[in-house]
Amino acid sequence: MHPDEQRRPTRRRSGDDDTGRGRSARRGVDVGSLAPAEQEVQAKDLCLRLLTDRARSRAELSKKLTDKGFDGDVIARVLDRLAEVKLVDDAAFAAQWVHSRHTYSGKGKRALAMELRTKGVAPDVAAGALDQIDGDDERARAVELVQRKLRTASLDFEIDGPGGRSSERDRLVRRLVSMLARRGYPQGMSFDVVKAELARAGSEVGDLDGG
Template identity: 30%
Template sequence: MPGSLGSLEVRLPERGSRSRRARVTLRTPGLGEEALEVPVAVGRRLSAKGAPEPSTREELLEAVGALGRSCARARVADLLGRRDYTSSELMDKLRADGYADDLVCETLSWARDCGLVDDARYGAAFARSKALAGWGRVKVERELERRGVRVDEVEGWPEEFFDDDSERSRALELASRRRLTGKNDYEKIMRFLCGRGFPYGVSAEVAREVAGRSARSLT
């Protein structure tokens, strides 16, 4: 039969190897040897006991495609069972696992359609928790962008999470806990507050107030 497989060999990476892909070697009479690289999870499924044995090259490629979709979706479901992820984070995970970009995009589209992944939902929950933890607006924005979420995707940003009075109050509370010596207090508070992600204007106003109060107490 044209395209019939003579033999099929699956080689998984050695333990400790940094490779995330398995090597599938198929030998077809009259066509010679051909090697494919597949994600390790797919390689394990192909080599598992009781796995269907493709009789032709076409059946093998079809099996690799089906297993790839199944394994990628299972990987996403497993990750999301531990904690929430953004689309960008999941994309990085799947790529690191050796999945091709077209399958990664297909899998993420499936996850979004199922409601498993929602960057706006993630962004709102993240912003709310970090605001309560004392993070400033700028730091939250930077961290969301690092995780692939644009703040304009987050409904109610920034008004529902920050307002000038509450942000100033948080900055003042945090700065007031700092141990000051009277030497470069303003600069130290500015570095601290800006590092926590508070806007420059809020940081400067609070730094002046706290540094001034400390200076008066030392005289």
């Protein structure tokens, strides 16, 4: 191969690295090379874009900014200013997160507490948000989840009768309890809900057969 035909190495732009760390919102600009005032402008812009997507905790935003290479002092000032105008509010974020995840994803309090912890929400703030779900609310949501699963489960065996296929029933109980456990519901309550709903479903099947 003629030397002129050899492939030339690709020049790496200033601020580029394998992880993207150190770049600002403008592609290829090294955040660390910017003046603090310019860093603050770009850090604020990035936070606003992230908050447009969905509500976020202060810890989530802080991590995003840190990963981009913004200085710690800049991050603190930007997040403090956003907190002053209530764009960053961990209490409001936690309350919204708990309501949404419990209502639409069927998550129990234990799972929600873990999720808030991974979001960096302080334990006392998380506890306040979780207080909006009481025992009756959690049980009612668990009942809805079990009922939904039972609509597609096979109930062609006698669930509570002495002649029923107990092995099938036991497998169904384990499957339903495991489903609730994965969503963060207490084991004792899960068993109670599953047993009650299986008994109700069995009674309805019996009524249909008798009719």
